[in-house]
Amino acid sequence: MDLDLRKLRYFVAVAEHRHFGRAAQALFIAQPVLSRQIRAFEQELGCLLLTRTTRSVELTAAGRQLYDEARRITPVVAAALRRVQEADRGEQRLVVAFSPGLHVSDAIRAFTARHPDVAIDVFPLRWWEQDAPLRDGRAHVGFLRRPFDDAGLRTVPIGRERKVACLPVTHPLAGRPALTTADLDGEPVLDVRRLRMSSLEEKFELIASGQGLALVPLSVAGWYPRPDVVYLPVTDALPVETCLAAPEADGAGPVPAFLDIATEVLRRRDGEGRQDGRQRDGAARQDGRRSGRS
Amino acid sequence: MDLDLRKLRYFVAVAEHRHFGRAAQALFIAQPVLSRQIRAFEQELGCLLLTRTTRSVELTAAGRQLYDEARRITPVVAAALRRVQEADRGEQRLVVAFSPGLHVSDAIRAFTARHPDVAIDVFPLRWWEQDAPLRDGRAHVGFLRRPFDDAGLRTVPIGRERKVACLPVTHPLAGRPALTTADLDGEPVLDVRRLRMSSLEEKFELIASGQGLALVPLSVAGWYPRPDVVYLPVTDALPVETCLAAPEADGAGPVPAFLDIATEVLRRRDGEGRQDGRQRDGAARQDGRRSGRS
DNA sequence: CAGATCCATGCCCGAACGGTATCAATGGGG
DNA sequence: CCCCATTGATACCGTTCGGGCATGGATCTG
Known part of the structure; x- marks a missing residue:
């Protein structure tokens, strides 16, 4: 149920050494222990992590992913512990x-x-x-x-913050110096919160490609200067x-x-x-x- | 040596229930087990996490920090495991x-x-x-x-990307339309990589307050529009x-x-x-x- | 003061961890 | 082609650790 960080550390050692014996040596444990721990770990996760022959140890796709994740998680956990002990002091x-x-x-x-x-x-x-x-x-x-x-x-x-409208340059309204909410009636406004795009840039891509337009706070628009999107203030939009x-x-x-x-x-x-x-x-x-x- | 995620889960339960008995019930273990695990956890970390009287359980400073960290770490680990199993599939x-x-x-x-x-x-x-x-x-x-x-x-x-110089508005060069590297001779240039500031904004603070100036890539300057800092292209700087x-x-x-x-x-x-x-x-x-x- | 509540302690059992000895498979050298 | 070194897996054993139960001690309540 819980990820065992000790086993994760063992796995990282094997992944890096590509060799059970030397990994065990680095971990100051006996080699058979390591074999057994890794096998148990694979069973807990429900997937093979290593392809072993007697002459070589290689990572599977899952193993590569786990290795990447381990290198992400380990420092996060260490920093967390450090902060806890700082708090204690x-x-x-x-x-x-x-x-x-x-x-x-x-x-x-x-x-x-x-x-x-x-x-x-x-x-x-x-x-x-x-x-x-x-x-x-x-x-x-x-x-x-x-x-x-x-x-x-x-x-x-x-x-x-004032809101600005983001339009593609090709849009008929793009030449105006400013807009009002009335100008936007019937326009396809992309709802930022509905669409779970992975980044705002994606949203601007949608706008640039003519999929719709959006209202964003002024300073957000300032962050994405693009030649294919026009930012126009909407004079009567609520800030x-x-x-x-x-x-x-x-x-x-x-x-x-x-x-x-x-x-x-x-x-x-x-x-x-x-x-x-x-x-x-x-x-x-x-x-x-x-x-x-x- | 390794953080024990099971003990962390136990601690979170106690922190949230502020009650060993009910936390144990929620974890489907006996209350004495929980007491002993938390105590062992405190010993591993080398600091007290809870102040217990027989009538109330409260978090110490270290306990609060650990609880915050736990809520950060838990989903990170869960997501990592999910990605590993996705990779396996x-x-x-x-x-x-x-x-x-x-x-x-x-x-x-x-x-x-x-x-x-x-x-x-x-x-x-x-x-x-x-x-x-x-x-x-x-x-x-x-x-x-x-x-x-x-x-x-x-x-x-x-x-x-072209480099631009960032100067305080009060700087004598601030009125120029553009600069050359010769103009910057003798100016105190802040080295981005030496100073380990926690954010670029801090650097711009230093610039605005007259501590020096900096050369940054164009698009970075565009992200920090400030009324008290002037961005001027440096015509002969290497891009x-x-x-x-x-x-x-x-x-x-x-x-x-x-x-x-x-x-x-x-x-x-x-x-x-x-x-x-x-x-x-x-x-x-x-x-x-x-x-x-x- | 008596009872209820709640966390801590002591004791027991089974599972997990780590160690040593040994087996089985693979690959290289004579 | 065969022998042997290398390497991971398995078997067995002692110790530690997690979890359960019974119970103690402290504190609040009526």
Whole structure:
């Protein structure tokens, strides 16, 4: 039922040595033990990992895959243990997740200035991830874009981003300087959340190939400058709200302090007119026209 | 020595139930077994995970961290096992890594069109990662930027990107339309590879605050539009070469086919004048000036 | 103060792990 | 062509570890 990491380590040794005897020697165990462990491991997994003759040991397809996975998993587990022991020694840690395009460095810098003892990990979210990493413990605080599920989260609005429409250059509307939602009536709008595309780039591919168009936050569009897609502001579209969010349960630890400091920093920045999305309106229009011409 | 995933599962159950008896019931084992396993686990890790009184069970700092880590690790391991068994059933898989800003979707689409049976994972590289994930098995092919270590890799050049200089708006050179390397003599250039900053954003923070300037590939600069940083093309800087790379050892499986198809696709795109970096020269200059004015 | 609740401890059994001795198959050298 | 070295598999054995049951000790409740 559980993957046995000891057996995995044994398997990695055999995979690397391609030789039971030498692998056993490297592992400081006897060779027959290794043979038996590997065989048991294969039985647990339900698939052969090695093709053995008395003269050579080779990996099967499953074995190659397992070997790759092992090299991925091993350092992950080791790092996890290290962090646990750091936590035990009193070191604090905060994982800050952020949606693509949102700026977190101001808040992090302000926080570390006042809490130099707290280690910060940044956790770049995939475009379709929002609140899930906050709920399952992969992150403690998040810079997210609405909509997402508020339940059980403490949220602080930190700004608004204009939406832009992404059209293929060949689209009749592509020459316009700007659009309104009325212009988009009847257009095939690709729903970002329905289609589970593996990356936003795929979505832009769909748009470029004329499969439809999409509304995305301004800063996301800025990340995918393409000659075959035009980005046009939609003047009357409701802006996308960006939020700070953290699980309500995290009342202790560095999370509340981070929320306070980040809110303060972002509010100040907003006051100076430097908030994300508002500042770069003109930029987007330029991007759109420029791409449209090329 | 090895983390015991069974004990980890037991710990998660106790952490979630905050009650040994009910956790044991959920795990279908007897309560004393659970007590002993958790205690042994604590001893292995060398730190207390739970503070128990007879009336309540609470997590220590180390326990909270371990619980977070467990929720991260468990699905990773489960997914790994699933992929191994898929490989055993003959399903092929290819992990495609790419440096920030490089476009992979064209190549992937062309590949999946001809090999619909091969599952593709995309693996976004951190800015400081280059060839390492190819070597340790986290990825099979990569879209990388030079410089990186060629040893043991098969590489195919796929394009060139102009370098742009990143200056604070306050810098005397910020008003120029373009620079030459001579202009940068004596300027404090931040070495991306020396400083192990946790994100490129930090680097841009350093630049914005006047600590120095940097040369980055065009498309990377495009990802960090900031009002306080100016991006200027450096007309005589050597372009950054982008490459396809794969371990030489991967002679079998889908890797060679992917390299062939991707090379063909990118060559064709290059021929049409749509290659990364070259196309977007004008865009960068615009970006730079626009940021400089604001 | 008595009882209920809950985690810890002691003892037992079976399974799993590791070691030594040995077998069987394969490939190279005379 | 045969002999022997090499290598992985098997057999057997002692020890450790996981799990169950019975019970103890501590704490909260009525």
